Amino acid sequence: KTNFKIAVLPGDGIGPEVVGESIKILEAIAEAFHYKFEFKYGLMGAEAIYKTGNPLPDETLQICKESDAVLFGAIGDPSFDNNPDAKVRPEQGLLKLRKELGLFANIRPLKTYSSLIEKSPLKKEIIEGTDIQIFRELVSGIYFGEKFTDDEAGYAYDICKYNRDEISPIVHMAFQEAQKRRKKLTLIDKANVLDTSRLWRKVCKEIATEYPEVELDFMFVDNAAMQLILNPKQFDVIVTENMFGDIISDEASVIGGSIGLLPSASIGNGNALFEPIHGSYPQAKGKGIANPIASILSTAMMLDYLKLDQAAEKLRQSVEHAIENKYVTVDLNAEQPYSTGEVGSFIADFI
Amino acid sequence: KTNFKIAVLPGDGIGPEVVGESIKILEAIAEAFHYKFEFKYGLMGAEAIYKTGNPLPDETLQICKESDAVLFGAIGDPSFDNNPDAKVRPEQGLLKLRKELGLFANIRPLKTYSSLIEKSPLKKEIIEGTDIQIFRELVSGIYFGEKFTDDEAGYAYDICKYNRDEISPIVHMAFQEAQKRRKKLTLIDKANVLDTSRLWRKVCKEIATEYPEVELDFMFVDNAAMQLILNPKQFDVIVTENMFGDIISDEASVIGGSIGLLPSASIGNGNALFEPIHGSYPQAKGKGIANPIASILSTAMMLDYLKLDQAAEKLRQSVEHAIENKYVTVDLNAEQPYSTGEVGSFIADFI
Ligand SMILES: CC(C)[C@H](C(=O)O)[C@@H](O)C(=O)O
Numbered sequence: 001k002t003n004f005k006i007a008v009l010p011g012d013g014i015g016p017e018v019v020g021e022s023i024k025i026l027e028a029i030a031e032a033f034h035y036k037f038e039f040k041y042g043l044m045g046a047e048a049i050y051k052t053g054n055p056l057p058d059e060t061l062q063i064c065k066e067s068d069a070v071l072f073g074a075i076g077d078p079s080f081d082n083n084p085d086a087k088v089r090p091e092q093g094l095l096k097l098r099k100e101l102g103l104f105a106n107i108r109p110l111k112t113y114s115s116l117i118e119k120s121p122l123k124k125e126i127i128e129g130t131d132i133q134i135f136r137e138l139v140s141g142i143y144f145g146e147k148f149t150d151d152e153a154g155y156a157y158d159i160c161k162y163n164r165d166e167i168s169p170i171v172h173m174a175f176q177e178a179q180k181r182r183k184k185l186t187l188i189d190k191a192n193v194l195d196t197s198r199l200w201r202k203v204c205k206e207i208a209t210e211y212p213e214v215e216l217d218f219m220f221v222d223n224a225a226m227q228l229i230l231n232p233k234q235f236d237v238i239v240t241e242n243m244f245g246d247i248i249s250d251e252a253s254v255i256g257g258s259i260g261l262l263p264s265a266s267i268g269n270g271n272a273l274f275e276p277i278h279g280s281y282p283q284a285k286g287k288g289i290a291n292p293i294a295s296i297l298s299t300a301m302m303l304d305y306l307k308l309d310q311a312a313e314k315l316r317q318s319v320e321h322a323i324e325n326k327y328v329t330v331d332l333n334a335e336q337p338y339s340t341g342e343v344g345s346f347i348a349d350f351i
Numbered sequence: 352k353t354n355f356k357i358a359v360l361p362g363d364g365i366g367p368e369v370v371g372e373s374i375k376i377l378e379a380i381a382e383a384f385h386y387k388f389e390f391k392y393g394l395m396g397a398e399a400i401y402k403t404g405n406p407l408p409d410e411t412l413q414i415c416k417e418s419d420a421v422l423f424g425a426i427g428d429p430s431f432d433n434n435p436d437a438k439v440r441p442e443q444g445l446l447k448l449r450k451e452l453g454l455f456a457n458i459r460p461l462k463t464y465s466s467l468i469e470k471s472p473l474k475k476e477i478i479e480g481t482d483i484q485i486f487r488e489l490v491s492g493i494y495f496g497e498k499f500t501d502d503e504a505g506y507a508y509d510i511c512k513y514n515r516d517e518i519s520p521i522v523h524m525a526f527q528e529a530q531k532r533r534k535k536l537t538l539i540d541k542a543n544v545l546d547t548s549r550l551w552r553k554v555c556k557e558i559a560t561e562y563p564e565v566e567l568d569f570m571f572v573d574n575a576a577m578q579l580i581l582n583p584k585q586f587d588v589i590v591t592e593n594m595f596g597d598i599i600s601d602e603a604s605v606i607g608g609s610i611g612l613l614p615s616a617s618i619g620n621g622n623a624l625f626e627p628i629h630g631s632y633p634q635a636k637g638k639g640i641a642n643p644i645a646s647i648l649s650t651a652m653m654l655d656y657l658k659l660d661q662a663a664e665k666l667r668q669s670v671e672h673a674i675e676n677k678y679v680t681v682d683l684n685a686e687q688p689y690s691t692g693e694v695g696s697f698i699a700d701f702i
């Protein structure tokens with residue numbers, strides 16, 4: 001297969017800028033490797049609310065379902081965050097999209113770049129050599145459980161619910177990944193307090209018998225939040241539920257020194273979405289200072305997923321080349337910063 | 352008042368050892384300041400399960416209710432953690448005690464000690480001067496919401512529920528503390544996803560009008576998990592719900608370089624419990640290597656609470672004296688470590 005349909009959802013804040021660089025790069029790859037990418041754009045998030053009243057218009061969903069993969073920028077807008085009474089919110093678009101596409105596994109690889117290691121708030125000896133792969137469950141748990149607010153009585157609740165079928169697929173995926181790597185899988189949970197965590201532990205233990213070479217261990221989420229900073233090298237593959245995954249993977253993103261570098265893939269049955277870890281960063285919008293590398297490396301994960309291995313490899317090399325030559329944005333080089341577009345073009349030219 | 356009834360719950364693992372040092376110190380304080388502390392011991396946790404089948408025997412609860420304050424060690428035992436089917440667990444004792452005593456606010460002060468700053472996994476320039484006070488709601492939320500497991504159908508749920516009356520008291524407490532400090536309060540929540548978080552935001556906004564000098568801001572928990580590491584100095588007082596507080600406060604505990612130093616107070620209406628942040632650390636049990644300072648500084652918080660200001664001051668000075676003179680356990684000085692008992696005695700002698 002050499003022709004691919006790519007849905008492009010630029011989203012809010014710096015989303016359009018960084019996704020724009022990914023498109024630039026896919027065009028360079030199409031030329032170099034003789035592929036064809038057909039891009040279809042869709043609205044999502046605050047942008048979509050302003051234009052259509054709906055954070056995920058049906059048309060966008062349709063485009064995504066008909067594509068081989070989805071490239072997504074970022075979501076979120078402060079005017080909604082500061083209004084607890086808003087009935088429609090940008091995030092609902094992303095959550096609905098995840099659910100509709102069945103994207104049950106959010107995968108975040110974490111590595112340190114030796115040329116950037118000094119950027120980290122953590123000491124070099126703590127982080128050097130860290131190589132973690134986080135699997136976060138993405139379409140269940142407290143994110144999607146029933147929610148309720150009774151304004152008059154003054155109470156609210158959110159239900160965290162899991163069943164075996166929501167836990168098994170991602171646990172299998174994580175075990176398979178661990179098997180290809182250093183053969184260690186850590187489940188992060190709060191099994192000393194939560195029933196859902198005890199179910200996760202149980203399911204993991206059962207599935208572990210199918211992967212005898214992989215060592216499975218359990219860690220409470222509060223302890224994990226410490227261990228990630230005290231000694232990140234102890235981790236190989238991590239698997240965890242939706243909310244803990246949100247917190248832990250963002251925390252882990254500081255290790256490498258720039259969240260502007262970190263990609264993610266969200267995988268389901270027959271669908272996949274690729275997005276940078278960083279948010280919409282509204283303060284930087286339109287300034288040309290956003291780091292496009294997280295989006296570009298998410299594009300590399302997309303190429304992996306489409307089985308375009310050579311192109312993915314070439315793209316990653318080009319990114320490393322840019323980083324080594326300090327052809328980077330202001331977050332990584334304050335003295336001589338390049339703009340979002342310059343970094344993207346440099347990487348595209350190298351391809 | 353010079354006579355005080357203190358309930359003492361040594362608990363599991365290293366709990367008895369570190370609490371033993373706190374008692375030693377209270378005895379020194381009683382002598383130096385002519386107070387009288389009457390200690391009543393109670394069982395709680397795995398210890399209590401082994402001896403009585405109940406993680407919080409009625410007798411223990413009674414002792415606590417009749418005391419001016421409770422000194423607690425630690426809880427937890429790996430043999431329960433690894434058994435998802437255990438019906439009785441040590442942690443239930445602590446959770447029930449918190450609920451029964453109405454200890455709605457867990458307060459954790461975080462500071463860096465200049466003589467220990469090199470111990471931190473974080474760079475000195477990131478953490479130097481950090482001074483944060485975390486208020487964690489302790490008797491509601493997903494910890495105490497309805498839980499359910501259906502083994503046959505293979506699902507489980509946990510309900511996170513909050514009402515205004517569970518949010519207001521701790522928010523007031525946090526505002527009052529902020530007013531005495533740098534006048535900045537940060538609510539950590541996930542208001543872009545959870546109904547309960549939006550209720551927290553609403554209640555905080557309303558209460559803010561009573562504290563016009565304090566600046567209130569909101570931060571999503573995933574972002575907070577990053578910001579605590581990237582730039583901890585931006586925080587003054589933090590307030591948050593139970594589960595986020597568990598994760599965030601443990602994460603924050605790595606900043607100073609040793610969790611063995613960090614105390615906490617849990618305050619309710621007419622009751623209060625003081626405990627180190629660290630857990631039961633079963634691997635260190637009985638070896639005389641546990642750092643007693645977290646328990647001793649928790650005792651200082653107890654003296655504050657009992658309004659024995661001079662004694663509290665003297666105790667904190669003595670602890671700093673021990674740290675400056677490297678009269679510390681192996682976690683803080685691997686070359687020339689002192690035992691748990693030696694450190695306690697040094698501090699007691701200094702008083
Ligand atoms: C925008 C928000 C709803 C989302 C989440 O919490 O899942 C984001 O933080 C993420 O991690 O992708």
Ligand SMILES: CC(C)[C@H](C(=O)O)[C@@H](O)C(=O)O
Nearest residue numbers: 192193222426427442445597
């Ligand atoms: C032991 C456990 C139930 C407890 C909690 O999660 O509250 C502990 O981690 C704490 O923070 O005091």
